Amino acid sequence: MSLRAFHLVFIGASVVLSAFLAAWAMGQYQVQHDASYLVAGVAALLGAIGLAFYASVFQKKTRVL
Numbered sequence: 001m002s003l004r005a006f007h008l009v010f011i012g013a014s015v016v017l018s019a020f021l022a023a024w025a026m027g028q029y030q031v032q033h034d035a036s037y038l039v040a041g042v043a044a045l046l047g048a049i050g051l052a053f054y055a056s057v058f059q060k061k062t063r064v065l
Helices: 003-032 035-061
Strands: none
């Protein structure tokens, strides 16, 4: 596995983990109505979106012709 492929797999795993964290935090917010869960959920969701955008840019930048 090349370093590029490993990097893309690692970013993909990070996106999935961040999305699960956002879902968990939002679920906890619905149960406990604590603002810290809301902040954590929004931050995790923004992180997942940012990582997905970074993966797209990285893939285009390192594309092998």
